[in-house]
Amino acid sequence: MSAVPGFSPLKWFVSRYGLLFIGGSIVGVMSLAALLAPWLTPYDPSALDVSSLLQAPSAAHPLGTDALGRDVLARMLFGARVSLWVGFVAVGLAVGIGLCLGLVAGYYGGLVDEVIMRGVDVMLCFPSFFLILAVIAFLEPSLTNIMIVIGLTSWMGVARLVRAETLSLKSRDFVLAAKVLGAGTPRILAQHVLPNALAPVLVSATLGVAGAILVESSLSFLGLGVQPPTPSWGNMLMEGKDVLEIAPWLSVFPGLAILLTVLGYNLLGESLRDLLDPRLRQ
Amino acid sequence: MAEAGPLVELLDVRKHYAVRGGLFEGRAGLVRAVDGVSLSIARGETLGLVGESGCGKSTLGRLLVALEPPSAGEVRFHGRPLPARPPKSFRRQVQMIFQDPYSSLNPRKSVGAIVGEGLAIHGVGSRAGQRERVLELLGLVGLRPEHARRYPHEFSGGQRQRVAIARSLALNPELVVCDEPVSALDVSIQAQVLNLLYDLQQRLGLTYLFISHDLAVVSTLADRVAVMYRGRLVELAPREAIYGSPRHPYTRALMAAVPIPDPEAAARKRAHLKDNAPVPAAEACPFAPRCPEAEPGCEDESPALSEIAPGHFVACRKP
Numbered sequence: 001m002s003a004v005p006g007f008s009p010l011k012w013f014v015s016r017y018g019l020l021f022i023g024g025s026i027v028g029v030m031s032l033a034a035l036l037a038p039w040l041t042p043y044d045p046s047a048l049d050v051s052s053l054l055q056a057p058s059a060a061h062p063l064g065t066d067a068l069g070r071d072v073l074a075r076m077l078f079g080a081r082v083s084l085w086v087g088f089v090a091v092g093l094a095v096g097i098g099l100c101l102g103l104v105a106g107y108y109g110g111l112v113d114e115v116i117m118r119g120v121d122v123m124l125c126f127p128s129f130f131l132i133l134a135v136i137a138f139l140e141p142s143l144t145n146i147m148i149v150i151g152l153t154s155w156m157g158v159a160r161l162v163r164a165e166t167l168s169l170k171s172r173d174f175v176l177a178a179k180v181l182g183a184g185t186p187r188i189l190a191q192h193v194l195p196n197a198l199a200p201v202l203v204s205a206t207l208g209v210a211g212a213i214l215v216e217s218s219l220s221f222l223g224l225g226v227q228p229p230t231p232s233w234g235n236m237l238m239e240g241k242d243v244l245e246i247a248p249w250l251s252v253f254p255g256l257a258i259l260l261t262v263l264g265y266n267l268l269g270e271s272l273r274d275l276l277d278p279r280l281r282q
Numbered sequence: 283m284a285e286a287g288p289l290v291e292l293l294d295v296r297k298h299y300a301v302r303g304g305l306f307e308g309r310a311g312l313v314r315a316v317d318g319v320s321l322s323i324a325r326g327e328t329l330g331l332v333g334e335s336g337c338g339k340s341t342l343g344r345l346l347v348a349l350e351p352p353s354a355g356e357v358r359f360h361g362r363p364l365p366a367r368p369p370k371s372f373r374r375q376v377q378m379i380f381q382d383p384y385s386s387l388n389p390r391k392s393v394g395a396i397v398g399e400g401l402a403i404h405g406v407g408s409r410a411g412q413r414e415r416v417l418e419l420l421g422l423v424g425l426r427p428e429h430a431r432r433y434p435h436e437f438s439g440g441q442r443q444r445v446a447i448a449r450s451l452a453l454n455p456e457l458v459v460c461d462e463p464v465s466a467l468d469v470s471i472q473a474q475v476l477n478l479l480y481d482l483q484q485r486l487g488l489t490y491l492f493i494s495h496d497l498a499v500v501s502t503l504a505d506r507v508a509v510m511y512r513g514r515l516v517e518l519a520p521r522e523a524i525y526g527s528p529r530h531p532y533t534r535a536l537m538a539a540v541p542i543p544d545p546e547a548a549a550r551k552r553a554h555l556k557d558n559a560p561v562p563a564a565e566a567c568p569f570a571p572r573c574p575e576a577e578p579g580c581e582d583e584s585p586a587l588s589e590i591a592p593g594h595f596v597a598c599r600k601p
Binding site: 172174177178179180181182183187191192195 | 299309347349370374376379380381382385386387390391399400403404446449452453460574
């Protein structure tokens with residue numbers, strides 16, 4: 001094994017896995033920060049401190065304090081929990097619905113397929129953000145409701161992906177072989193179709209987490225999302241906007257956190273797509 | 283188990299597919315994939331089924347394993363008509379080997395799980411018993427026990443086809459439909475797999491329906507050969523008769539197309555078929571438009587199979 005001339009392992013790694021690495025690192029760091037929040041800061045995210053209002057970043061408060069004297073870093077760490085939790089649960093719900101409907105539509109075809117896919121078309125016709133706004137305006141804007149509503153309005157992409165995969169998988173020889181062996185429909189779907197349809201769903205779910213985090217932040221920014229005093233990046237942005245000129249750190253850091261997290265999930269999703277796509281694989 | 287009569291019978295079996303077309307999905311036409319085929323396969327026999335691609339031979343195989351129900355006619359197994367939803371016992375008795383071993387094995391399952399799937403579906407024996415049986419099957423097809431833990435992508439085409447064969451044998455079937463089982467393999471591997479199929483038949487008393495477009499391959503295994511053209515049987519005879527004295531013009535043309543590894547012999551006269559002709563009317567001889575020996579009158583009637591020598595059936599007006 002002598003070195004191939006002109007081949008640098010580092011360059012090869014960076015060109016092939018660079019984006020995956022960056023995206024994965026961002027997602028990993030954010031997740032760890034959310035998980036370890038209570039141990040990363042000595043402050044309680046909702047503890048008021050009237051002696052230190054709107055303080056700029058310092059050694060005691062690395063990211064400063066807000067108008068009520070609460071530590072911004074602590075609020076951001078606990079806000080990460082909320083944002084990521086919303087992202088995961090909403091996407092989990094969307095993937096669950098999309099998988100079931102996509103499998104059924106693709107496998108059974110005919111009228112069942114027609115009804116489900118027209119349902120998808122109808123759902124896609126709604127501008128989903130305004131649908132979410134309308135629903136949240138009627139229900140109370142609790143964390144659970146937000147997660148459910150985001151999940152219920154974002155399953156269509158997964159359903160279409162899974163349906164397309166199922167359509168091509170159901171006539172493959174290994175599915176026919178299972179039928180000849182006497183396998184029932186549940187077994188065929190669970191053991192032969194589903195495992196082979198998961199790769200694009202994983203990509204879609206990763207990108208979906210980014211989308212869900214954005215929607216949650218937007219809702220919270222508009223005051224229809226996570227309600228104060230529970231911290232979320234979105235409502236921190238909203239609280240910061242009134243004092244943007246005198247205390248920009250209140251808006252900048254939550255904004256950066258949203259940007260970085262969404263970027264991280266998008267990079268991860270895109271590079272997973274490239275890695276899992278057999279046509280792009282060398 | 284010594285019951286009289288053939289293991290499987292097809293009685294005037296038809297399979298028609300509606301072709302959808304046009305903006306409003308109206309019926310644009312009807313494809314007669316299998317158009318009135320009757321034949322029987324005796325226990326322990328290998329029936330070769332040959333024909334060009336698209337002639338309906340694979341569809342016939344799928345009807346036999348009840349992947350699809352026939353549009354008309356009847357499939358009889360052990361003398362009993364096969365219902366539209368075959369019973370579980372039928373699934374244990376009839377199995378299939380597919381053409382492409384790259385698409386017939388689930389890439390996400392280990393070879394052990396693939397071979398043992400039938401045992402799991404039918405709940406045959408304990409877990410340990412199933413593992414035991416899987417190893418036995420792997421040995422039977424010439425694979426090693428440690429292969430059970432590996433995944434299909436780690437195997438060559440020939441080895442994959444062995445895995446597929448092991449899977450088809452797991453439930454001790456009586457009939458195995460082999461749909462072009464060696465067409466996707468290298469020529470050097472084809473002989474190995476054919477030998478394996480032959481050995482297994484001898485040891486396990488299997489009955490084969492052996493579908494192929496390759497007459498040379500069929501000649502190594504088949505006891506009788508059926509020739510199909512456009513959904514119908516045109517000739518059915520013992521192997522020696524088909525290869526020695528083919529009677530139907532289409533069979534003769536197929537024979538003449540078999541390559542011979544001898545330049546001088548290869549220079550012999552070829553029976554040339556006319557180019558692909560329009561689909562003839564349902565009542566006409568399906569081969570008439572391409573037949574080098576067609577005469578006036580051939581287009582007027584569809585000849586039925588008639589026995590011209592013991593066990594030798596031909597569907598032609600003038601043999």
